[in-house]
Amino acid sequence: MRRVIVIAIIFLFALLPVLPFVPRFWITLLNTIGISTIVVMGVVVLTGCASITSFAQAAFVGVGAYTAALLSANLVSPWVALIPAIALTGFSAYLIGVVTLRLSGHYLALATIAWSITLFYAFGVSDLLGRFDGITSIKPVSFFGMPLRDPSEFYYVILVAVLLSMLATHNFLYSRVGRSVRALRGGRTVAEANGINSTAARQVAFVYSACLAGLSGWLFAHLQRAINPTPFGLSVSIEYVLKAVVGGVSNIGGALLGSAIVTLTQDQLQNVLPHVFGSNQNFEAVVFGIALVALLQWAPEGVWPSFSKIIRTTKKSSKKRKFKMEEGPKLPIAPLPERNTILLNVEGLSKSFGGLHAVRDMSLQLSAGEVVGLIGPNGAGKSTTFNLLTGVIQADSGRVVYRGQDISRWISRDVAQLGVARTFQHVKLVPEMSVIENVVLGTHLRTRSGAIRGTLALNSSEDGAAFAEAYNKLERVGLSALAYEPATTLALGQQRIVEVARALCLSPALLMLDEPAAGLRKSEKEKLAELLQSLRAEGITILMVEHDMEFVMGLVDRLIVMNFGSKLAEGRPDAIRADPEVIRAYLGGVT
Numbered sequence: 240m241r242r243v244i245v246i247a248i249i250f251l252f253a254l255l256p257v258l259p260f261v262p263r264f265w266i267t268l269l270n271t272i273g274i275s276t277i278v279v280m281g282v283v284v285l286t287g288c289a290s291i292t293s294f295a296q297a298a299f300v301g302v303g304a305y306t307a308a309l310l311s312a313n314l315v316s317p318w319v320a321l322i323p324a325i326a327l328t329g330f331s332a333y334l335i336g337v338v339t340l341r342l343s344g345h346y347l348a349l350a351t352i353a354w355s356i357t358l359f360y361a362f363g364v365s366d367l368l369g370r371f372d373g374i375t376s377i378k379p380v381s382f383f384g385m386p387l388r389d390p391s392e393f394y395y396v397i398l399v400a401v402l403l404s405m406l407a408t409h410n411f412l413y414s415r416v417g418r419s420v421r422a423l424r425g426g427r428t429v430a431e432a433n434g435i436n437s438t439a440a441r442q443v444a445f446v447y448s449a450c451l452a453g454l455s456g457w458l459f460a461h462l463q464r465a466i467n468p469t470p471f472g473l474s475v476s477i478e479y480v481l482k483a484v485v486g487g488v489s490n491i492g493g494a495l496l497g498s499a500i501v502t503l504t505q506d507q508l509q510n511v512l513p514h515v516f517g518s519n520q521n522f523e524a525v526v527f528g529i530a531l532v533a534l535l536q537w538a539p540e541g542v543w544p545s546f547s548k549i550i551r552t553t554k555k556s557s558k559k560r561k562f563k564m565e566e567g568p569k570l571p572i573a574p575l576p577e578r579n580t581i582l583l584n585v586e587g588l589s590k591s592f593g594g595l596h597a598v599r600d601m602s603l604q605l606s607a608g609e610v611v612g613l614i615g616p617n618g619a620g621k622s623t624t625f626n627l628l629t630g631v632i633q634a635d636s637g638r639v640v641y642r643g644q645d646i647s648r649w650i651s652r653d654v655a656q657l658g659v660a661r662t663f664q665h666v667k668l669v670p671e672m673s674v675i676e677n678v679v680l681g682t683h684l685r686t687r688s689g690a691i692r693g694t695l696a697l698n699s700s701e702d703g704a705a706f707a708e709a710y711n712k713l714e715r716v717g718l719s720a721l722a723y724e725p726a727t728t729l730a731l732g733q734q735r736i737v738e739v740a741r742a743l744c745l746s747p748a749l750l751m752l753d754e755p756a757a758g759l760r761k762s763e764k765e766k767l768a769e770l771l772q773s774l775r776a777e778g779i780t781i782l783m784v785e786h787d788m789e790f791v792m793g794l795v796d797r798l799i800v801m802n803f804g805s806k807l808a809e810g811r812p813d814a815i816r817a818d819p820e821v822i823r824a825y826l827g828g829v830t
């Protein structure tokens with residue numbers, strides 16, 4: 240049904256230019272909205288998914304437009320110039336990204352402003368690009384020998400470009416690489432812990448959004464057939480961000496909605512206000528600014544969430560994205576180390592924060608296949624030890640050897656590559672993703688599809704296998720019934736178990752669980768204990784921080800007790816329970 244409605248809407252838009260009662264300026268407005276939607280979709284990918292704010296998008300449109308104008312004027316047909324226009328824009332974004340994406344937050348936003356100004360003046364002072372007068376008489380795009388000079392003819396090129404870029408962006412965002420970009424919304428720590436290179440993911444988002452801007456620039460050049468630097472300046476970049484914010488940065492539909500709302504509102508204000516105020520001053524900018532502030536008060540997440548809610552209510556259905564699962568090619572499984580061999584050897588690990596010794600001269604050893612509990616009072620240094628072992632933070636001194644390899648200076652994603660999976664004390668799920676999408680992030684290192692395969696939807700078999708694996712792990716932890724729910728609607732205890740399922744998707748040899756039983760009910764704890772026992776039986780080594788002594792004592796082979804950053808005691812549960820030092824420091828206060 241949904242497909243029929245979409246096809247009907249596309250058909251209606253395709254008919255517009257030939258309907259006699261449709262005024263010409265509608266087509267002009269729709270062309271503007273279409274060209275802008277493609278750029279704003281890039282802003283959605285950047286800001287809504289990768290948490291990057293860029294004010295350089297108009298400048299990237301300029302790179303695409305000038306490349307198209309130069310190539311088609313001097314050398315080749317406009318169609319042939321399309322690929323270099325997109326590729327050169329993407330490449331310039333890659334170069335800019337290499338030097339700029341190390342920054343984050345407002346420093347990054349400021350850097351993109353600097354790039355925007357730089358490129359604007361580069362266009363304006365270049366003789367090749369016609370300085371501030373620009374390039375005129377750009378060749379029109381031809382279709383089977385017929386030049387598309389009229390905006391109502393070029394409208395179809397824009398319509399197809401908008402539809403294809405929406406489809407491509409959808410494919411991209413729901414592909415393996417797109418998910419790694421969206422995972423950035425959960426923070427870089429969780430992305431890296433699952434083996435995702437968060438810097439590369441940011442770079443991919445930056446290049447992808449620039450490619451969309453390059454396509455938009457190509458369309459702009461051949462629609463206007465004359466370009467100069469003005470539409471590629473900073474104020475236009477700000478307008479693109481504004482459109483994304485108005486529409487809603489978290490959805491592709493928000494790009495279309497935001498572009499349409501802002502473009503149409505600006506147009507109407509320009510028409511109406513001179514009559515109201517009796518003068519041709521720039522009143523629309525003032526009224527538009529006030530309307531925008533009011534809108535953001537009413538809908539801080541943009542218009543799309545309210546809009547989609549209305550559609551869903553009228554359809555009387557709840558929207559839950561399902562994913563194809565394929566039992567065909569299984570994902571690779573890393574062989575487990577031989578039972579009882581030394582898996583992890585930690586010697587003299589220390590870490591201070593300012594003057595605080597969070598971990599002090601900590602040593603421990605894990606053998607393959609055992610379950611070990613790391614316990615101790617609050618602030619004893621357990622989570623810091625976890626972070627040191629998994630490369631989230633670097634130790635001041637000491638050595639970590641995993642399966643014979645010194646990994647003391649390794650970063651998180653490289654440690655994950657060795658089959659070390661973890662959960663977090665403070666749950667780290669990606670809020671914008673469903674439960675199963677969060678879990679499938681754990682398969683990142685066991686899958687290979689790149690951005691191009693994903694964008695062209697050529698990854699369905701591997702993706703299907705990844706989702707089958709994720710569903711399988713959710714079944715294993717008892718949460719498959721909630722697979723398609725938004726992750727953050729689950730109870731906190733269940734969210735912890737989702738993290739366990741995600742960690743299992745990594746096919747780990749060492750599973751490190753930070754307070755997995757916190758927030759669980761008794762029956763849920765029993766199920767978790769059963770799961771951990773079955774993992775032990777399979778040969779997976781488990782290191783677990785836990786405060787629930789009843790849970791931990793019945794499960795572990797060995798306990799390591801920490802206090803004030805150091806190891807206080809180590810031994811079998813019975814011995815630890817009877818240790819007077821441990822009772823004094825910790826167990827005396829724990830029930």
Ligand SMILES: Nc1ncnc2c1ncn2[C@@H]1O[C@H](COP(=O)(O)OP(=O)(O)OP(=O)(O)O)[C@@H](O)[C@H]1O
Nearest residue numbers: 592595597615616617618619620621622623624664
């Ligand atoms: N990034 C940080 N910056 C500064 N201090 C930190 C940081 N991380 C941990 N600490 C401090 O290091 C000490 C050990 O913290 P840690 O979280 O490792 O303890 P813990 O044993 O896991 O405690 P809990 O059981 O309460 O989680 C605490 O005093 C904590 O405040």
